[in-house]
Amino acid sequence: MALDEPRAVAAEAAAACRLTGVALSRGGRRVLDGLDLTVGSAERVALIGPNGAGKTSLLNAVVGLAPITAGTVEALGRNLSAAGARAAVRGETGYVFQRHALVKRRTVLSNVLHGLLHRPGAWRAWSAMLAPEAWRAEAMEALAEVGLADRAADRADRLSGGQAQRVAIARALVRSPRLVIADEPTASLDPAAGREVMSLFSRIVAKRGVALLFTTHDMADALAYADRVVALKGGRIVLDRRAPEVMPGELEAVFDG
Amino acid sequence: MAERRIPAPPGRFAGLSPLSFVLLVAAAALVIASLGDVSPSPQRLAEGGPRMARLVSRMLPPDLDPAFLARIGLRIVETLQIALIGTLFGVILSFPFAYASARGVTPFGPFAFLFKAVVSFARTVPDLVWALIFVSAIGLGAVAGTMTIMMDTLGFCGRFYAEAMEDAEEEPREALTAFGASRFGVLMGAVIPDAMPSIIATTLFALEKAVRSSVVLGLVGAGGIGQELKTAFDLFQYEKASTIILAIFIVVLGMEWATDRMRRRLR
Numbered sequence: 001m002a003l004d005e006p007r008a009v010a011a012e013a014a015a016a017c018r019l020t021g022v023a024l025s026r027g028g029r030r031v032l033d034g035l036d037l038t039v040g041s042a043e044r045v046a047l048i049g050p051n052g053a054g055k056t057s058l059l060n061a062v063v064g065l066a067p068i069t070a071g072t073v074e075a076l077g078r079n080l081s082a083a084g085a086r087a088a089v090r091g092e093t094g095y096v097f098q099r100h101a102l103v104k105r106r107t108v109l110s111n112v113l114h115g116l117l118h119r120p121g122a123w124r125a126w127s128a129m130l131a132p133e134a135w136r137a138e139a140m141e142a143l144a145e146v147g148l149a150d151r152a153a154d155r156a157d158r159l160s161g162g163q164a165q166r167v168a169i170a171r172a173l174v175r176s177p178r179l180v181i182a183d184e185p186t187a188s189l190d191p192a193a194g195r196e197v198m199s200l201f202s203r204i205v206a207k208r209g210v211a212l213l214f215t216t217h218d219m220a221d222a223l224a225y226a227d228r229v230v231a232l233k234g235g236r237i238v239l240d241r242r243a244p245e246v247m248p249g250e251l252e253a254v255f256d257g
Numbered sequence: 258m259a260e261r262r263i264p265a266p267p268g269r270f271a272g273l274s275p276l277s278f279v280l281l282v283a284a285a286a287l288v289i290a291s292l293g294d295v296s297p298s299p300q301r302l303a304e305g306g307p308r309m310a311r312l313v314s315r316m317l318p319p320d321l322d323p324a325f326l327a328r329i330g331l332r333i334v335e336t337l338q339i340a341l342i343g344t345l346f347g348v349i350l351s352f353p354f355a356y357a358s359a360r361g362v363t364p365f366g367p368f369a370f371l372f373k374a375v376v377s378f379a380r381t382v383p384d385l386v387w388a389l390i391f392v393s394a395i396g397l398g399a400v401a402g403t404m405t406i407m408m409d410t411l412g413f414c415g416r417f418y419a420e421a422m423e424d425a426e427e428e429p430r431e432a433l434t435a436f437g438a439s440r441f442g443v444l445m446g447a448v449i450p451d452a453m454p455s456i457i458a459t460t461l462f463a464l465e466k467a468v469r470s471s472v473v474l475g476l477v478g479a480g481g482i483g484q485e486l487k488t489a490f491d492l493f494q495y496e497k498a499s500t501i502i503l504a505i506f507i508v509v510l511g512m513e514w515a516t517d518r519m520r521r522r523l524r
């Protein structure tokens with residue numbers, strides 16, 4: 001669009017991700033429908049909306065896991081359709097999935113090391129057995145950050161849901177990402193564990209000054225841990241507000257009708 | 258309140274298409290026709306009974322001559338070696354084929370079926386036919402037997418390793434992909450660890466199967482104890498034959514016991 005305009009380029013570089021007119025179809029159904037969204041470089045954005053609104057699809061589109069049919073996706077200063085951009089963007093993004101998505105039969109440490117699979121010489125991140133000392137130290141540091149350094153040698157399927165989700169966060173953070181994407185990171189946790197994980201998560205993200213784009217079905221979480229709340233419905237954005245400016249009941253209204 | 262109308266349940270035979278009905282009837286007809294052609298008639302059974310008894314009486318007592326037992330012992334060792342080395346080579350060969358042919362794992366996209374076809378071919382050709390081929394190609398002896406077991410194992414492990422890889426949990430695979438891991442990185446980081454118990458169980462079954470088939474390979478000259486068995490029958494040395502059959506029985510049973518124990522350990 002405004003590629004020859006210097007100020008627009010500068011703004012693009014400053015944004016963690018920018019979607020312009022993005023459309024996306026899944027199984028013949030239109031899931032995202034001409035959507036515009038920009039996330040600032042140190043901004044925390046909560047994405048809400050009813051089931052099937054397209055939240056997960058949007059997150060996947062940012063790292064090129066879901067192919068878009070129209071529009072452009074730019075992430076971390078790169079157009080995702082450019083050659084090699086997808087790998088570069090994935091390399092600087094940390095992804096936390098709804099259900100931890102850990103490899104159950106591997107140790108906690110091995111799982112965190114999987115966060116380094118984008119590096120050159122990636123085979124050393126296959127498992128803790130192969131990893132060089134420096135990588136193992138990085139992984140331990142990330143584990144300590146989520147308070148689980150003492151569980152490094154345990155198998156991942158020995159953890160509780162909350163602990164597993166914290167390991168998944170460590171796996172995303174060990175990558176030193178500039179953008180963190182999280183898909184309902186607390187959906188499988190009880191309310192107390194969910195709050196604990198979410199506050200730890202947003203604290204680390206804020207401390208590191210990286211961008212966070214997360215989805216949630218908990219309106220209190222959205223307001224407490226995000227700078228901005230974006231509501232999605234039927235593949236379109238129906239509300240986009242700074243968190244402090246959200247009116248009572250406004251978010252709940254998104255789910256009516 | 259709006260009235261609720263519950264639709265009728267789907268018909269009892271809705272799942273059975275006319276084509277499958279026809280096929281079912283045809284299969285039943287085939288079974289009934291074959292029954293008359295190849296199953297033993299009562300009088301054949303009546304005649305066969307006494308003859309079988311005579312054969313068994315000539316087999317007793319088993320030949321327990323020490324020199325003969327020593328030779329059988331060596332042949333048994335050779336049989337186990339064929340099974341073990343053949344399985345080892347087959348397993349080594351199976352991994353790349355499984356990787357290349359597993360849906361959602363293969364880097365070859367639509368060409369994955371080529372690798373699947375090779376594995377199917379290795380499986381559908383019976384082991385005795387492989388043995389005949391290798392005996393003709395590389396001569397009589399244990400090497401032909403090892404090659405046979407290798408092809409047999411490729412057919413078996415290549416298929417079930419691929420299935421284990423396809424069944425590996427989807428979520429960790431997607432996670433590692435999102436992290437920028439290569440296809441091979443996803444395989445080694447997420448797919449293999451998840452598939453490992455199934456892969457080990459398959460390998461143990463393959464070993465058990467290999468011992469059973471290496472026993473008969475000697476019948477066509479591909480080494481092992483089967484060769485002795487054929488000679489004994491050819492020369493009407495039934496006491497020797499019964500010793501060999503007993504030895505085979507012990508070896509196969511021992512193998513099944515050992516692999517069973519290992520499989521139980523796995524859980």
Ligand SMILES: Nc1ncnc2c1ncn2[C@@H]1O[C@H](COP(=O)(O)OP(=O)(O)OP(=O)(O)O)[C@@H](O)[C@H]1O
Pocket residue numbers: 026027029031049050051052053054055056057058
């Ligand atoms: N792999 C797929 N194949 C076909 N359709 C899909 C696929 N993934 C998602 N969809 C469809 O796309 C639509 C949006 O799904 P998406 O997962 O993005 O919604 P969501 O907002 O994340 O929902 P939820 O709150 O339930 O997680 C849904 O209608 C869903 O059925």
Ligand SMILES: [Mg+2]
Pocket residue numbers: 055056057183
């Ligand atoms: Mg979702």
